[in-house]
Amino acid sequence: MSKSMSTVVAEPPVRPQTPAAPQPPEHPRTIHLLAHQGSWFSKHGEFACAITAGALLLISSIIYWGVDPKPLPWQIMTYTAFALGFFFGAAEAWQAIREGKLDIHFLMVLGAVLALLIGNPQDGAILLFLFTLSGSLEDYAMRRTQAALDSLMKLFPKEAIVLDPDGSQRKVKLEDLQLGDHVLVKPGENVPADGSVLEGSSAIDESAITGEYLPREKTVNAPVFAGTLNQSGRLVIRVDKTAQDTTLAKIIHLVAEAHEQKAPVEQLFDRIGTKYTLVVLAASVATFLTMYFALGFVLKDAMYRAITLLIVASPCALIISTPVVILSAIASSARRGIVMKGGRHLESLAALKALVFDKTGTLTSGQVRLVAIEFVDSRKSPLHCDWPTTGSGQADEDEKDHNVFMSSNLRKEFAGNIATTEQMLCEGREVKIGCTVLKHGETDAQRLLLKVAAALEANSTHPLAAAVSRAAKEQDLTIPKVDDFAQEAGMGLRGMVEGEPAILGSPNLLHGLCHTLSVNRLCERVSQVEAQGETAVVIYYGGLAGILRFQDTVRPDAKATVDKLHALGVRPLVMLTGDNHRVAEGVAKSLGLDEVRAELLPQDKLTHVSELVKQYQYVGMVGDGINDAPALARATVGVAMGSIGSDAALQAADVVLLSDRIDRLPWLIQHARRARTVMRQNLAFAICVIITLAIFSLFGLPMPLGVIGHEGSTLLVVLNGLRLLAGGREQ
Structure with a gap:
């Protein structure tokens, strides 16, 4: 020991x-107080009740259209739909009252109850149905934080x-x-x-x-x-x-x-709803008091007009104007392999100013491949025969701090083998490269080096080993046996292949040798390869030295996606990655990205995203890994690559590309901007109708006409929102 x-x-x-995984903030919806968290009813009960209520209202309207008085089956279906919506609406209103506030939920319930009292139960049921449906859309997003944390745990x-x-x-x-x-x-x-x-x-x-x-x-x-x-x-x-x-x-x-930082945005509609509720209630009470006490209306007429005002001012069209757009936009996106976890992300996408990308698995495929094998002939480099310690592997004075590299036995053996080759060149005993290749049964140096590399990597599970094996199989090479195999962490592999020493390893093998050996061309080529965004591996075999070039292939649609995003005015486009600077800069340059940050840990990515949010407000983040989860959650809108992404990234993101196609991003932003336009149209129209009907109700607008105008505006708003189902033409 x-x-x-x-x-x-x-x-x-x-x-x-x-x-312990932090618990998500308490949901304001009291349904969570009525069932155990995680039960089927708490997750799906409200949506199921909304769908049931809507079906009952639709069936009763179709079957008994124009029938008057309404028969018992119509009443049963209508009152059942009313009760289903009232259950959740009353819970919402009661929760708001307990918290000392009156919000739009309270007004919806009050308007529905008053509609029931004056003999219009169907109108009240429709109001509650629309309210319940819109409320159920929020629940799924409220559970995603806990699911993301469970995945990390x-x-x-x-x-x-x-x-x-x-x-x-x-x-x-x-x-x-x-x-x-x-x-x-x-x-x-x-x-x-x-x-x-x-x-x-x-x-x-x-x-x-x-x-x-x-x-x-x-x-x-x-x-x-x-x-x-x-x-x-x-x-x-x-x-x-x-x-x-x-x-x-x-x-x-x-x-x-990061998820909690979004809470102020999510509370925006609640703040608007409270003000709207107070205004409508005050207007209704003022109308009753004015007509009854000041204008001398009889009690029944004054109450009738006040209730009519409350009903026509109930924000039926106003509330449905946003959900119908959201549902249509989400459905259209889903058909194209895009899942959005909430409607509020549409507005964020529409207003997007800056977009951040992770590199591996997002801009690149995440699957490394061997793209080339280069035989680097040291005879083409200047020889330095006056260096007696060439290839000794001993550190110079300025290299004594590099103990990890200089004490490596594998590096010393690599240096010794290269030195032997160089010494032969200096003494005039030139190594016959062609003879070496033919001796081992191959037609060129590249095939020989690939065969040797595949032999050394035969028993490795490293991603680069898999790429080497695939390349050797594609060229139908016969892989020889390796004797005296050894591995050194951080350096590479060694062994005897067909009687010749073979070494395969990282560029760390060259540390301290580039200025003392004729392998300076090899060092220069390694630097050039890494500057191109590729990974270099050094190989030596029987007097031959070379480089294996690996590449995490850039997605074929990445460059076109960047160009389209620039055309849409989304700028800057920033790449954040944990990879080294030279590889990252090579990828960023090839794609035309505006900025790149490399060698980052998750907290570094989060810091950069936070800084961009402060500067541009609307910032998107596209990623796929667990390390991207904090930044995905902190961004105004997080986009996860679905088929290859980690569970945590998918749960933390707001949008998921299920088809794993990054070229969907430009279409998604255009789609969100169309949705924002339609949403604004609906809101403006709904507000104008409410104001118009409210004014006419003060002058004796009959209740049936008020209901027709109220429901008619709702229908027009819905039809306008359904236009988004077409999704627009993809470019």
């Missing part, structure tokens, strides 16, 4: 607790294996982990806490934190994060952060906090 495993810090005074393992000083192992619950505990993480397990590696090396899938597809190699002293996946090796880590302070726990907190 190593000394590093013999020290365990003293138990802290307060045990850390596993971060699943990344925490339930237990951790703690190594005691005597070498024994014991399983403990996550909340029982203490600072300084030594924890064993086996291959295939999630890391239970933020910490640092004490023993072992492995490739860690950090996509939950960084969003990037390439695993990170971890060795001693390297940091690891809770919720990330240990892919290959056995690790012993030291717990450096309590459960509630881990990076993943912070992401959970950020998602909940």
Whole structure:
């Protein structure tokens, strides 16, 4: 047992607790007080009642149209529809009264009850049906925060294996982990806490934190994060952060906090509704008092006109003017593989000024592929035969700080092999490249290097290994056996292939060698490849040196999408990514993006999005990973790539592209702008009708005419909104 495993810090005074998913803000709708949270009735009851009420009203109107007096079946259906709507409407109104306010819900219920009292139950039932239907549309969005947090919480393992000083192992619950505990993480397990590696090396899938597809190699002293996946090796880590302070726990907190920041926008209609209710109530009471006491109307006539005013001023058309547009726009979007989680996001999309993109899986496909193999002939580079220590792998004075790279055995072997080749060149014993290729049964250096790379990567699960294997299979190569295979974390792979030494690894192998060997051309080419937005891997075999170029392919529709968004006036278009600067800048330049920010953690993305929201107010975020969830929630409108996106990103987003086609974004923005125009038309028309009918009601407008005008305006508003079902022509 190593000394590093013999020290365990003293138990802290307060045990850390596993971060509990924050509860969503209390829903103002009292239906949540009538059933257990999460029950079928609490989730779908209001919508089911609205649909039932609407069906009853439709059936009764069709069957008994023009029949007077209305028979018993008509009354049963009408009063049943009234009761279904009244159940939820009364709950809303009572909740508002308990909170000391009168809102538009109270006015709807009062108008419906008065309509019933004066002998118009169907009119009251229609008012309540429309109210209940619009209210049910809000419920789904209210539950998404909890669902997103539940998805994030699943990344925490339930237990951790703690190594005691005597070498024994014991399983403990996550909340029982203490600072300084030594924890064993086996291959295939999630890391239970933020910490640092004490023993072992492995490739860690950090996509939950960084969003990037390439695993990170971890060795001693390297940091690891809770919720990330240990892919290959056995690790012993030291717990450096309590459960509630881990990076993943912070992401959970950020998602909940970002959603709460939208609350003021969601309360806008409630504030308008309160003012409208007070105005209508005051006008109705004033009408009754004026007509009865000042103008000498009889009691019945004064009450009739006051009630008529209240009914025609009931915002039936006003309330339905927005939901009908939302329903039509959402239905039209759904047919094109776009799901919106609420109508308020339409207005945000219509007003969008800036748009932020994640890179991997959003602007790119998220599936790496081998795009080229380059044989870099060092004989074409200037030789430096006067350097006696060429290829020794020893650090110069200015390189002694780079201990991680310079102490690498694999790097020293790589340097030695290159040095041998160079020495042969200097002494005039030129390496016959063609002979080397033919010796191993291939027709060119590229095929030989690919065959060797596939042999070394044969047993690896790394994404780059899969890309190499696919390329070798496509060229129908016979993969040779590898002897003396070895792997060094952070550097690469080595082995003997058909009697020749072979090395495949990251550009870290070149660290400190570019200015002391004739491989300076190789170093320059690596820099050029990375500047193009590609990933470079170095290979050496039998005197041959080369580069394998990998690319996370840019989506074929990404460039056209960027151009269309610019044409729509959406600017700036910003890319945020956890990838390195050179790769990110290469992708951004090829697509014509306005800004790029690279090497970001989730909290960095959230900070950038928050700054853009402060500057432009209406900012969209397009992403697909768990690391995008906080930024998706903080943006004015978050868009998730559906088929490849993580559950947390899909739950946190406001819009989901189910078809995974980014080229839907320009159409979606145009569609939202059309919806905004129709919505404004409906609101203006509904308000004008209400004002007109209210004025005429003061001069004795008959109740039937008032109802016809009231319901007629509602019908016109609905028909105008239904125009959006066509969705407009895609460009």
